[in-house]
Amino acid sequence: MIVEILIAVLWFGTTFYSIWYIFGAKTYQPLTLDNLALQWKLHKQKTGSKAKLIHSMIKRNNEIVGFKCECKYEYQQKRLITQRVHKKTEAKQCS
Secondary structure, three states, rough: OOOHHHHHHHHHHHHHHHHHHOOOOOEEEEHHHHHHHHHHHHHHHHHHOOOOOEEEEEEEEEEEEEEEEEEOOOEEEEEEOOOOOOOOOOOOOOO
């Protein structure tokens, strides 16, 4: 009896963790300067914020992942752990 309950609890825990890992676990995605400017502009348009400057940058591992506005708005770019990492592309030079 106790063995069946223990096995059921372990299966439930494993299933719950797997679903959380696939659909819920997130990590931070670095912002490029273009993305940062776009998100700032979208924030100002959507909320009607009158702020002239970004209050502060949010950094993780020496990379910018978000910003804070003077109106107390905070943006952090996150992605699911299961998604591919978007790498910065550089223009190739022809020789």
